[in-house]
Amino acid sequence: MLARLHAINAEHGYLPAEALRQAADELHVPLSQIYGAASFYAAFSFEPRGRHTVQVCQGTACYIRGGDKILDKLESALGVRPGGTTPDRRFTLETVYCVGSCSMAPVVRVDGDTYGRLKPERVERILKRYD
């Protein structure tokens, strides 16, 4: 089931209700069971998301090396809180607990690109690379 949810997520960028209903039919499980699993995991969203996902690492190393300041800067640059998507659907801002690049703390990941040893001053320049 997890693999199926990942596949839907990869195709749409989120889990549309229609796709979940179809998955329930094909896997012969109640929709409630699919919803239960999907809502349990942080990787899935029921809402459409931005074209780019900005993940601000709040793992321990990032947190004590100033990850909170990076988040402040991103919140003001994007005008949304974590979990939010900009009105133009360009970015979704998220916090994650550790992307496993602790030696590079603090770290931000935009889509697949990881930016390490970040300073708040660099944040806006990084966002400019994604449209």
Add this chain to the structure above:
Amino acid sequence: MKIRTRSDLESLRKAGLASLYPPRPRINVGMATCGRAAGAGAVFDALREEADRLGLEAAIVPVGCLGYCQQEPLVDVALPGRGRVLYSHVTPDQARALLRSLADGVLPEEGALARMRVEGEAESESLPYLDELPFYARQHKIVLRNCGLLDPMSIEEYVARGGYAPLARALLDLTPDEVVDEVLRSGLRGRGGAGFPTGRKWRICRDAPGEPKYVICNGDEGDPGAYMDRTVLESDPFSVIEGLTIAGYGVGAHQGYIYVRDEYPLAVERVTQATARAEELGLLGDDILGSGFDFHIAIVRGAGAFVCGEETALIASIEGGAGEPRPKPPFPAVSGLWGQPTVINNVKTLATVPVIIGKGAEKYAAIGTEGNAGTVVFSLVGKVANTGLVEVPLGLTLREMIEGIGGGGLDGRRVKAVQTGGPSGGCLPAEQFHLPITYESLTAAGSIMGSGGMVVMDEETCMVDVARYFLGFTMAESCGKCTPCRDGTRHMYEILTRIVEGQGTPEDLDDLEEVAHWVKEASLCGLGQTAPNPVLSTLRYFRAEYEAHVQEKRCPAGVCRALIRLVIHADRCTGCGLCKRECPVGAISGEPKQPHVIDQTVCIHCRICHDVCPVDAIEITGRR
């Protein structure tokens, strides 16, 4: 081609040696997630382009992580006949210059960190050897033996560095019972953190009634501040695959699973490709090496739930539902996946297994100390001079680790505490740094070994804020199944929030301690049982910091936002405008070259202005 016999394996080994030590320059670029975050991708591209431009024949290879992440991007260059040198903090321009030197037959010393040992070749006298640097001198690499030294996707290179000879020994020379006994005698304990003897777990599962049996690799490394398992999966996936295959043979399982955390896309990709490659060569599948033993591996990608690192929750997740834990016993070794006997081992435990089978239990047991055999891998991070991945014999002291290998505090500041075990562990103060790193000594001191996160903290880290940080984490990740954990973590978090906001009372400290004990005693699984550790250990060693917050309403570290103020000293401010530009809420005003001021009604106390000020004109008040 299928590998059916030992002599097939030998031809694979020869192909690997030819690729590891070619008669032309070989350039290894550290391209694990951390190296890429430091810019290794651009360095790699620059090397390729410049080699093409110069027409230089060179093997330019993306490798995993050597562990010295502080020095990334790292480039390791072997020039046949001239030795082998490791360069640090390499930029694309330096990479191009390096290739021009190589084209002239010179291995330059500029930008070099150390030289690597190469047999029988003339080498430079002025550079230290890598294993002589303080960061490496006390290390003993077993789990990390191949990381950063081979192409993670090349099974040939893995075999050339000793891989798959252990599997051949297990399948062709040993019975399953002998394999289990060998692991038992080695003294290896679970490196996921709990430290249960691996051989005993295998024995229980082997002897448990029920077919089929399963073996699972737990790569759901969720502790924030830890990335050992990611590195091994990215840098040396075959060591984990071989370890899991040996576990399957020992236990009597024909199906294995590798469960990898969703936040690690590169690890998922590499371990998937490596599994496919092993299948292609017949080192996974039916009748491996003609032994009659069949073994298959499936990769399962997690979906972002910390509790799935707990073994019963992980099993529920593989079965397809929400990853909620269940009470133990029965333990998975008796009743696990689909109710069948199942062994779950951590990535590092399994990566160690081939070494034990290859070199023998006695050799492994001789490393470390009594009852704590072997080596342990830590991600040494936080406010420490040398960050990176280190592997040391058990029994080394915390001081040797933090001051010796880590080189002490960041920017020369005094180290105040070290945190091990992530949200399940505790904070130990500098006065406890004489302690040896063993499962028992860390537990007695109020922390745990954990799976290997080691976060160093200094005078600018607030211990109350750290405790609140961890409780915020466990509260969010609590699956909600049992009340003590679901409500208890929230209760503790709320008390801690009151304290950091300056609303705490002395009674709050007693309440906090009481709730902590209650959650520890009554929770269903390891998540809840250990969630109070960050609170209890900071209360035990840093009570004065709690009291300063509660009684004097001040944060000695200058971190807690409600208790500090930022003030610009007009006599020092040069009016450069940097703080004004960087303030995320526009709280700073001032004309160019005139002293600036902070509007206290707008300021969110984030301290960015304090960090960017080039003349130290901005003071954090309310600390002392």
